[in-house]
Amino acid sequence: MANKKMRLCILGFGAVGQGVAKVIQSKHEELIERYTLDLVVTAIADRSGAAINPDGLDLDVALNVKDETGKLAQYPEYGVADIDGLEVLDRCEYDTLVEVTPTNIEDGEPTQSNILKAMNDKKDVVTSNKGPLALNFKTLINAARENNVRFRFEAAVGGTMPVINLARESLAGNKIHSVQGILNGTTNYILSRMANEGTEYEPTLKEAQELGIAETNPYQDVEGLDAACKIVIIANSLMGWDVTLDDVDLHGISNISSNAVQLALKDGYLIKLVAEANDGKLTVAPMLVKEGSPFAVNGTLNVITLKTDLSDDVTVVGVGAGSIETASAILSDIISIAKHTN
Amino acid sequence: MANKKMRLCILGFGAVGQGVAKVIQSKHEELIERYTLDLVVTAIADRSGAAINPDGLDLDVALNVKDETGKLAQYPEYGVADIDGLEVLDRCEYDTLVEVTPTNIEDGEPTQSNILKAMNDKKDVVTSNKGPLALNFKTLINAARENNVRFRFEAAVGGTMPVINLARESLAGNKIHSVQGILNGTTNYILSRMANEGTEYEPTLKEAQELGIAETNPYQDVEGLDAACKIVIIANSLMGWDVTLDDVDLHGISNISSNAVQLALKDGYLIKLVAEANDGKLTVAPMLVKEGSPFAVNGTLNVITLKTDLSDDVTVVGVGAGSIETASAILSDIISIAKHTN
Numbered sequence: 030m031a032n033k034k035m036r037l038c039i040l041g042f043g044a045v046g047q048g049v050a051k052v053i054q055s056k057h058e059e060l061i062e063r064y065t066l067d068l069v070v071t072a073i074a075d076r077s078g079a080a081i082n083p084d085g086l087d088l089d090v091a092l093n094v095k096d097e098t099g100k101l102a103q104y105p106e107y108g109v110a111d112i113d114g115l116e117v118l119d120r121c122e123y124d125t126l127v128e129v130t131p132t133n134i135e136d137g138e139p140t141q142s143n144i145l146k147a148m149n150d151k152k153d154v155v156t157s158n159k160g161p162l163a164l165n166f167k168t169l170i171n172a173a174r175e176n177n178v179r180f181r182f183e184a185a186v187g188g189t190m191p192v193i194n195l196a197r198e199s200l201a202g203n204k205i206h207s208v209q210g211i212l213n214g215t216t217n218y219i220l221s222r223m224a225n226e227g228t229e230y231e232p233t234l235k236e237a238q239e240l241g242i243a244e245t246n247p248y249q250d251v252e253g254l255d256a257a258c259k260i261v262i263i264a265n266s267l268m269g270w271d272v273t274l275d276d277v278d279l280h281g282i283s284n285i286s287s288n289a290v291q292l293a294l295k296d297g298y299l300i301k302l303v304a305e306a307n308d309g310k311l312t313v314a315p316m317l318v319k320e321g322s323p324f325a326v327n328g329t330l331n332v333i334t335l336k337t338d339l340s341d342d343v344t345v346v347g348v349g350a351g352s353i354e355t356a357s358a359i360l361s362d363i364i365s366i367a368k369h370t371n
Numbered sequence: 372m373a374n375k376k377m378r379l380c381i382l383g384f385g386a387v388g389q390g391v392a393k394v395i396q397s398k399h400e401e402l403i404e405r406y407t408l409d410l411v412v413t414a415i416a417d418r419s420g421a422a423i424n425p426d427g428l429d430l431d432v433a434l435n436v437k438d439e440t441g442k443l444a445q446y447p448e449y450g451v452a453d454i455d456g457l458e459v460l461d462r463c464e465y466d467t468l469v470e471v472t473p474t475n476i477e478d479g480e481p482t483q484s485n486i487l488k489a490m491n492d493k494k495d496v497v498t499s500n501k502g503p504l505a506l507n508f509k510t511l512i513n514a515a516r517e518n519n520v521r522f523r524f525e526a527a528v529g530g531t532m533p534v535i536n537l538a539r540e541s542l543a544g545n546k547i548h549s550v551q552g553i554l555n556g557t558t559n560y561i562l563s564r565m566a567n568e569g570t571e572y573e574p575t576l577k578e579a580q581e582l583g584i585a586e587t588n589p590y591q592d593v594e595g596l597d598a599a600c601k602i603v604i605i606a607n608s609l610m611g612w613d614v615t616l617d618d619v620d621l622h623g624i625s626n627i628s629s630n631a632v633q634l635a636l637k638d639g640y641l642i643k644l645v646a647e648a649n650d651g652k653l654t655v656a657p658m659l660v661k662e663g664s665p666f667a668v669n670g671t672l673n674v675i676t677l678k679t680d681l682s683d684d685v686t687v688v689g690v691g692a693g694s695i696e697t698a699s700a701i702l703s704d705i706i707s708i709a710k711h712t713n
Binding site: 361 | 401402406531532533536540545662663669681683689696700702703705
């Protein structure tokens with residue numbers, strides 16, 4: 030069988046974008062063997078500009094240039110300075126956009142414009158970016174439908190914990206009644222440490238920051254915004270709701286005391302930041318979770334339970350973040366597009 | 372878009388076969404709406420014979436006849452007595468075989484012959500039957516390949532807990548290094564009760580039998596054969612191994628004492644019947660599982676962890692058995708075949 034060539038344009042070259050490049054590079058031969066899929070990256074963009082070569086970039090070179098200079102524009106011969114995502118999309122030749130710029134939950138830009146432009150140009154799109162999906166889901170889905178292109182976003186929801194594709198493929202035919210999940214690794218790490226070691230919130234957060242688990246500005250994680258974006262995307266895509274971030278009843282974990290955690294423990298419960306889509310309502314809030322239940326997962330793990338009509342409860346546990354893990358979810362989306370466009 | 376008609380021949384009309392009929396019936400309109408998939412059952416067979424109608428059977432009638440007489444041969448007008456599976460396949464018009472006859476782990480028959488005949492007749496096949504898959508995986512896979520037909524068996528492994536399709540779709544691009552799971556609901560129920568209530572094995576088994584959770588002849592469950600079949604199928608299909616039931620190092624739970632369970636508990640461990648495919652070896656044996664780990668699931672739940680190269684550990688928890696739940700896995704396989712044969 031002849032190999033199927035798919036040309037990728039990668040917008041964003043931070044941890045996730047670099048993870049995608051590394052995974053594509055290390056899996057190139059294996060993907061040809063297993064799926065007759067020949068992935069070629071024809072453009073990568075970062076804040077400095079882009080590297081664009083219609084014949085395919087050398088991913089080793091791209092990763093090295095980024096590592097050494099911080100700027101893709103320095104890519105020998107094919108580097109272009111001061112060019113934005115939309116211009117890159119105009120100038121490069123590609124079949125599928127991989128949009129992995131940083132999440133912006135204010136207005137979803139520039140991701141949203143990048144995605145819409147690609148769709149209007151009849152390109153398939155894979156993204157890990159929660160912003161536009163949590164703000165304007167309908168707009169994106171409708172654009173994909175009108176342009177008859179494929180749009181995949183597994184990586185936006187649970188890193189490598191499969192949710193969207195699980196529901197679409199493994200639970201095809203099921204109706205999903207409600208969803209409950211621990212969708213943020215940082216808060217789960219902090220709450221797990223507080224339970225296991227009896228520490229207070231502030232020093233535990235600081236420690237998580239020192240370990241690189243919590244970000245310097247942890248606001249979106251600890252106040253529940255990250256989990257809220259994810260539950261919005263899940264409700265829209267798996268349950269057919271029409272909701273945005275504003276619809277989430279939101280409570281973070283910064284007021285949780287060590288005392289509360291220990292009192293719960295005494296009764297056999299853990300406090301977890303749980304996101305829920307149930308009965309038309311979206312909630313992200315600290316909730317009591319029984320020890321020994323699938324939700325009593327430790328550390329940075331994520332977990333989600335889908336309540337279905339035929340399959341009862343199906344629960345998935347996985348690593349919620351990480352460069353390679355997120356890239357793996359993006360890769361599964363790329364393969365899914367390739368398989369279904371034979 | 373025009374509906375895509377798929378004609379099904381269902382061999383076997385016990386709990387699973389009836390579950391399939393009920394699910395197809397209740398989901399008929401929804402499947403047309405969501406997937407433009409029009410499922411028509413043209414034949415159903417049980418031990419008494421079959422009901423065959425090329426224009427489609429009335430599933431209400433089939434379920435009623437079975438319920439009232441126990442014999443599909445009594446189906447008005449279209450009932451046929453004393454006909455075996457192979458003859459049914461010859462006489463009925465169908466696109467996809469749904470093979471749900473009882474599992475036979477001695478020689479895999481009559482399932483194996485039914486499946487091979489359907490494949491040689493260029494029909495797609497979905498099955499929940501572990502027997503031939505655990506005994507002669509290669510034969511079946513090769514027959515599917517040579518005849519260029521699709522072969523799906525999600526329901527054979529974890530009931531409604533998605534494993535095969537999860538790995539194939541959501542974890543596409545990953546290599547699976549090893550697999551560990553609690554793959555039998557009956558033994559998990561018995562061991563959970565022994566841990567929670569301090570009871571001995573024999574009375575707990577008896578109670579499970581009274582509740583209909585354990586079978587009258589519990590041998591295949593409690594001695595680990597059921598779990599062994601499943602881990603063989605998983606190793607063959609997800610990891611490319613070439614193994615059969617004989618390759619499993621097998622230990623059941625009938626020698627586990629209440630004392631052992633309680634001692635483990637004291638140290639924060641549970642005893643579970645764990646099936647493992649790791650480092651070229653297949654094992655089913657009682658093992659210690661840490662309380663609070665994803666494997667500490669209670670009752671009849673199943674759980675499986677896939678260790679992957681890109682996505683770290685991915686764990687799924689779900690209901691391992693049940694008529695409608697197993698039918699749901701079969702339905703997802705049917706939909707998968709329909710989607711990929713556009």
